[in-house]
Amino acid sequence: MIKKKRTVLVGTILLHTLLILLVYMFQGAIFPFLRIGGLVPLMLPVAVTGIALYEGRDMGGICGIFAGVLCDISFNQPVGTFTVLLTLVGLGIGILSEMIILSSFVTYYIGCAAVLTVCAFVQMIPVIAQQNDIPSSILMSTAIGQTTYSLIVAFPIWFFVRALGKRRERLSPAARD
C-alpha cells in the first residue's frame, strides 16, 4: 500500500516537472520568437494556477517554487521576485481549492486572470522605477495585452493540468485532502 502510494507520488511529481519544463520551453524559448504585437505570453504562472487548483497547496507550492525559478531565469533576472510570487500563488490557490472553490474550468480562468493581473503589476514596478515618465496608457496596454495573450494560451494548458488532476483522483482519491 505504502509502495503504491510512493509510486503514485513519484509519478505525479515527474509528470508535473515535465509539464513545467515544457511550459518553460514554450515561454522562455519558443514564444520570444513568436511575439504578437511585440508581446510574449506568461505561461508559467498559468500552469502553477492550474496545478494548485487541481492538486492542492503542497503540489501547488512545490511547483510554484520550481516554476518561479524558471520564470525568473526566462526573464533574465536573478532568482527572487517570481520565485516568491509563484510560490505564494501555488500555496494561495491550493488553499482556496482545498477550502472554498471548486476545481473547474471557470474557476481556473478566473484564477488565471487574477494571477496574471498581479504578475503584470509586479513586472511594471521596476520599469516605473527606472523611467517615471511613461504614459500610463502604454503600461496598461502592455499589461492588458500580456494578460489577454496569456489567457489565450491558458486554454491548452488547462487540458494538461486537468488530465493530471484526474489521474491523481483516479489513482489516489484522498491524496489531496
Place this chain on the structure above:
Amino acid sequence: MKAIFTRRTIIIFSTALLLAIISIVSINVMSSSGPVTGFANVVTRPVRELASTVARAFGSIFSAIYDYEAQVARNDELQRRVAELEANYREAHDLAEENAMLRALHDFRERYSGYESEMASLSSWNSDNWSSTFVINKGSSNSNIRRGMGVATEYGALIGQVFEVGATESTVITVLDTKFSAASFVGRRDSGGEEDSYVTVKGDYTYLRTGLLILDTINEDLIVRSGDSVVTSGYGGVFPPGLTVGTVEEVFRHAGGIGRFATVRPNLEFERLTTVFVITEFENPT
C-alpha cells in the same frame, strides 16, 4: 476545515523566501546573480539551447506567414518614401548637405577605429514584455567580459551593453531597454559647432514594443532630420566611438513644448542575431 498555515505550507514558502534572500544577498555582496541563479542557469542551459534551435526554425516559418500583411504595408510605406527621396534628391542644397554629413561620419569613424572584441553566441532572449535583454554564452570564467562593456555586431552596429556577468553566461541589455543610454553623435553639422551634434541616445519604454529608442533632449540649435545617422561618440568611456546606433525616424517636441526628442530605429534586426561581439578594449578619444 483544514488550517491555512500547516507545517508543509510554511516549509514550502520558507524555501522560496530563502532562495530569494540568497539571491538578493549575492547581488549586493558579490555583485553577481548568485549561486541559486547560476545553478539554475547551468541546469536549464541545455533545455534553452535545444528550444532556441527549434524556435529559430519554427519562427522563420511563422514570420513568413504572420508578416505577409505587414510586408504589404511596409512596401506601400517604402514606395511613399521613395517618392519623397526622389524629390529631395533633386534639391542640390540637400545633396551637398548630405555629402557633408557623410564625410563627417566617415571622418569620425576613421579617427577612432580599432578596438578589441570577444565573440559570443546568443543563448536566449528574455520572455517578458517589460525589458529587452538576452543571454550570451560567455561569462567571467571563459572570457574577459565585464559588466558595462558594449556589445555590437560584426558590422559595428551597437546592440547593447553587458548588464550582468555570471560564471559562464552574461546578460546583455539591448539599446531598447530603459536601462540603456549612450553618448552619441548625430551625423549632421548644420549648426556649425561639432559639440552641438552630441546627444544622448537611450531606451524608452514608450517605444520598446515598436523597436525604437530615443535621442533625448535635443539642443534647440541642432538640426535633426528624419534619416540622420546616429553613432556613438565615445564620450563617457563606456562605448567606443563610431558604432552605429541607428537612423533618426521622427523628431518630436516634448509635452509642454519645451525641448525636443527624436525616435531612432536601430540598424539591425534583433530577431536574427546569433553571434555578437563584446568590446573588451578600445581607444578612448577623451
